[in-house]
Each structure stands twice: as C-alpha cells, then as structure tokens.
Amino acid sequence: MCIRCGQKLDSESGVTFGYIHKGLRLHDQEISRLRNTDANNLRNRRKLYLILDLDHTLLNSTHLAHLNSEELHLISQADSVGGVSKSSLFKLDKMHMMTKLRPFVCTFLREASEMFEMYIYTMGDRPYALEMAKLLDPQGEYFNAKAWVKHKDNLILMERYHFFGSSCRQFGFNCKSLAELKSDEDEAEGALSKILKVLKQVHYKFFVIFTLNFYIF
Structure with missing residues (x-):
C-alpha cells in the first residue's frame, strides 16, 4: 500500500527493503529519486x-x-x-x-x-x-x-x-x-x-x- 495515497500496489513491483522494516517495498521511481538525491549530496560533499x-x-x-x-x-x-x-x-x-x-x-x-x-x-x-x-x-x-x-x-x-x-x-x-x-x-x-x-x-x-x-x- 502506498504510504502517500493508500492505493494498493502490485506485490511484485519495486524493490524490497525487509531488512529495514518488514514488508517495506519502494517503487522503482522512488529508488531512482533517492539514488539521484544521494548522488548529488555526495558530490556536494566531494565524496565517493x-x-x-x-x-x-x-x-x-x-x-x-x-x-x-x-x-x-x-x-x-x-x-x-x-x-x-x-x-x-x-x-x-x-x-x-x-x-x-x-x-x-x-x-x-x-x-x-x-x-x-x-x-x-x-x-x-x-x-x-x-x-x-x-x-x-x-x-x-x-x-x-x-x-x-x-x-x-x-x-x-x-x-x-x-x-x-x-x-x-x-x-x-x-x-x-x-x-x-x-x-x-x-x-x-x-x-x-x-x-x-x-x-x-x-x-x-x-x-x-x-x-x-x-x-x-
């Protein structure tokens, strides 16, 4: 279920993060957004x-x-x-x-x-x-x-x-x-x-x- 709109999602979509929280799954678009945000943050801090x-x-x-x-x-x-x-x-x-x-x-x-x-x-x-x-x-x-x-x-x-x-x-x-x-x-x-x-x-x-x-x- 989407934490923003409450809509039920396909159980096969996205990426699971069960090691963080049981049942947690992030959509591919959210994964991409987080990855880009993290990459920009690292560049600003001059880190790899x-x-x-x-x-x-x-x-x-x-x-x-x-x-x-x-x-x-x-x-x-x-x-x-x-x-x-x-x-x-x-x-x-x-x-x-x-x-x-x-x-x-x-x-x-x-x-x-x-x-x-x-x-x-x-x-x-x-x-x-x-x-x-x-x-x-x-x-x-x-x-x-x-x-x-x-x-x-x-x-x-x-x-x-x-x-x-x-x-x-x-x-x-x-x-x-x-x-x-x-x-x-x-x-x-x-x-x-x-x-x-x-x-x-x-x-x-x-x-x-x-x-x-x-x-x-």
Whole structure:
C-alpha cells in the first residue's frame, strides 16, 4: 500500500527493503529519486562511495577451536601480541572467535572517511558484521547500514590478510601464518597503506581533473 495515497500496489513491483522494516517495498521511481538525491549530496560533499570487504581486507577472524598449538598464546594476549599495538587483537567469547585488525586500519579508515561514504561487506551473517563494525568503528563514525549495488568493474583487488593459520589453510597455503610466526604486516608498507594512496588518486582525479574538464568543455 502506498504510504502517500493508500492505493494498493502490485506485490511484485519495486524493490524490497525487509531488512529495514518488514514488508517495506519502494517503487522503482522512488529508488531512482533517492539514488539521484544521494548522488548529488555526495558530490556536494566531494565524496565517493567505497565498499570495504571485512574478512582478509580490514581484519582476519578465526574460531577459537581452530587455533593450533602455535597460536594458543594469543588467547592470553588478546589485546597485545609481539609488536602488535594494543586493541588490535580481540577475543569474542560470545561468538567463540578471535579477530585481528589489520595494521594501519585505524589510520586508513580515518583518512578514507574524509573522501568516501563507506560501507562494509562480508560473506558472514549480520550479527558477525555488526560485531566487526563495532571493533573497527566503536564510535559509529564511518559506517552505516544502507544497502549497496554490486559494481564488479569498480573492484580494487588487494592482497588478503592471513593472520591466523586457519585462514591460510582455508585458501590452500602451505605455510606458517603471521600469528604462528609471531609477526604482522608493516603498517607503513602494508596493503592498506598502499591502497590508501590509490584511493586518494581516485578521489583527486574524480573531483579535480574530471570537474575541471567538465567546466572547460
């Protein structure tokens, strides 16, 4: 039923947003209007969309039961291990999991948020995604829960983060993990630091070079 006029609509029309409110469905025209409004708002704020994959990109998680003998020391050092800074390693008792934030992730999110409207994506379920979002963004400054459209052509493929041994085995790597080696990525030379430089170039080219060409021609 249309919330404006009360007219009953075809149940197959529009797009469902049941994750926001049960039974909510928006007409295609309304979707288009909201998309255009949002795009104009982003341009005015000089921002672009950025979808960030959680697992193996911003962090690495494992079930506690999957820790091997060389990783058991992590349980008693859940907030510090080797040269890793505090509050980057978390033991989530209610989920029976351990999560390691990737080096440089806090700086990456802070600087990227100035150029992008950021969203997170994961193959995990919603409770997992929400817990990870709390670890990455405890103050709720960077992420929100709106949906996003898949655009594979705009994908930036980056090196996966394999901190735990279970992650290495999942992808068929016959080598010791960073946790087993009691090591970690270097913040200054790691994947997030490198990709941040790429994103800054993308933002600059879109809002400076593209805008200049638009006005000139």
